[in-house]
Amino acid sequence: MERLLGNERLRSGLSAAFAAGRLSHCYLLAGPPGSGKHTLALILAAAMECTEGARRPCGVCPQCRKVLDGVHPDVVTVDDPARKIISVELIRKARADVYIKPNEGLRKVYIIPRAMDMNAAAQNALLKIMEEPPDYAAFLLLTDGAQRLLPTIRSRSVLLQLSPLSEREGLAELERRFPQKDRAALAAAWERSEGFLGQAVLLLTEGEHLAPETQSFSDCFARRDRLGLTELLVPLERRKREELIPLLTQWIEVLSQALAVRTGQPGRWEAAQRVGRSRTSAESLRALQSLGRAVELLQGNASPGAVCGALQVWLDVSD
Ligand SMILES: [Zn+2]
Numbered sequence: 001m002e003r004l005l006g007n008e009r010l011r012s013g014l015s016a017a018f019a020a021g022r023l024s025h026c027y028l029l030a031g032p033p034g035s036g037k038h039t040l041a042l043i044l045a046a047a048m049e050c051t052e053g054a055r056r057p058c059g060v061c062p063q064c065r066k067v068l069d070g071v072h073p074d075v076v077t078v079d080d081p082a083r084k085i086i087s088v089e090l091i092r093k094a095r096a097d098v099y100i101k102p103n104e105g106l107r108k109v110y111i112i113p114r115a116m117d118m119n120a121a122a123q124n125a126l127l128k129i130m131e132e133p134p135d136y137a138a139f140l141l142l143t144d145g146a147q148r149l150l151p152t153i154r155s156r157s158v159l160l161q162l163s164p165l166s167e168r169e170g171l172a173e174l175e176r177r178f179p180q181k182d183r184a185a186l187a188a189a190w191e192r193s194e195g196f197l198g199q200a201v202l203l204l205t206e207g208e209h210l211a212p213e214t215q216s217f218s219d220c221f222a223r224r225d226r227l228g229l230t231e232l233l234v235p236l237e238r239r240k241r242e243e244l245i246p247l248l249t250q251w252i253e254v255l256s257q258a259l260a261v262r263t264g265q266p267g268r269w270e271a272a273q274r275v276g277r278s279r280t281s282a283e284s285l286r287a288l289q290s291l292g293r294a295v296e297l298l299q300g301n302a303s304p305g306a307v308c309g310a311l312q313v314w315l316d317v318s319d
Contacts, residue, residue, distance in 0.1 A: 004039050005173060005197065006165035014160075018047045018056045024158040026130055026139040028115075030146045031162030034198020037142045038263060040160065041111050042068055045075045048138055049105040063105060070259075070281035074105035077263060078112045081276075086114065088121040095129050098137050107136045113263040115141035116148035123150045130156050164195020173197055178204060179299065180246040202268070205253055210271055214250045218271035221255075221287060221315070222278040233312050237305040244304050248295050255288040290314035 004011060017023065027044060029037045046057035046067040057064050066072035078094050079086065094110050102108045112118070118126065130139065130153070139157075143149060146159055165173075167190065174186045174197075181204065193200035210218075213232060220228040236244060254272045261276025262284075275284060293314070294307045 004036050006169050007163050019054050025133050026157040028146055028157040028159045029142045032196055034196040035162040041140045045109045048107045048109055069285055073103040075109045078110050086118040086122050088125050091122045091125040102136055107138050109138045111140045113142050116143040127152055217251050218254055218275055222274045230312055233308045237308040239304055241298050241304055245298050248291050252288055252291045255284045258284045287315055
C-alpha cells in the first residue's frame with residue numbers, strides 16, 4: 001500500500017476493507033494520467049491474491065510478488081496496445097476466460113487499463129459478465145473520468161477517485177527520482193503538474209534528448225544483445241559517479257515508459273516503444289529493478305567499475 005503516494009483517505013478505506021476481507025467484484029479507478037491508477041490497480045490485485053490474511057497485500061508472499069512483477073497467471077490485462085479502442089472481441093475473450101477457474105490464485109483479476117476506450121458494445125458485453133460474475137472474478141477498470149463509462153457499469157462498481165498529492169509529498173518524490181536535477185527545475189515541473197506525479201515526471205523528461213548510450217542500451221535490451229550490452233558497459237566503468245547516475249536514471253525512465261506502453265499508454269520515446277514491443281512487462285521490470293539497485297549503490301559511494309560489472313550480470317538481456 002506504501003507504493004501509492006498521498007491519497008490517505010482512499011488508502012485507509014481500502015486497508016480496512018482488505019483487512020475485513022470486504023472486496024468488491026468491480027472497482028472503477030478514476031484519475032487523470034499520472035495520478036497513480038496503474039499503481040493502485042496492482043495493489044488491489046495483490047490484495048486479492050495475497051495469502052497473508054489480515055496484512056493484505058503483504059507485498060512479500062509469492063502471490064503478491066507475482067502480481068507486483070506482472071507475472072501472475074490469474075491477473076489478466078485486457079488491452080490491445082495496437083488498437084485505438086477496446087473492442088467487444090477483447091471483452092468476449094475475457095468473458096470466455098472468466099469461467100475457467102483460477103490457475104493458482106484465489107481470484108481471477110481482469111485489469112482494463114483504458115476502460116474509457118471501450119465502445120458501447122464492449123461496455124455492454126462487460127456488463128453481462130458483471131451481472132453474474134463467478135465468485136472469484138474481479139474487474140479493475142481504469143479511466144480518466146468515471147463519467148466516461150455507462151451509468152449501469154458505474155452503479156455496479158466501487159469508485160476509487162485518485163487525488164492530487166501535496167506539494168511536500170510530490171517534491172520529495174521528484175527529488176528521489178531526479179537526484180541530478182536542481183530544486184528549481186523540480187519545483188517548476190511540480191507547479192505545472194496539478195499535483196499528479198506522473199505528469200511532473202513527463203514534464204521533466206519532455207524534450208529531454210536521450211543520450212547515445214541510452215539509445216544503445218534500449219537497442220541491446222530490445223534485441224537481447226548481450227555482447228552489445230557488455231561493449232556498452234565496459235567503457236562506462238571509467239566514467240565518474242556523477243555522470244553515471246543521471247545516465248542510468250535515464251535508462252530507468254525508458255524502461256518505465258516501456259511498461260506504460262504495454263498497458264496501452266503512448267510512449268514518448270521511440271526507444272521506449274521499441275522496448276515495450278519486444279520485451280514483456282516482467283522482463284522490463286526486472287531490468288528496471290536492477291538499474292534502481294545500481295543507482296542506489298552509486299549514491300552510496302560504490303565504484304562505477306563495480307556497479308557496471310554487476311550490471312553485466314544483473315541485466316541478463318538474453319534470458
Ligand atoms: Zn501477500
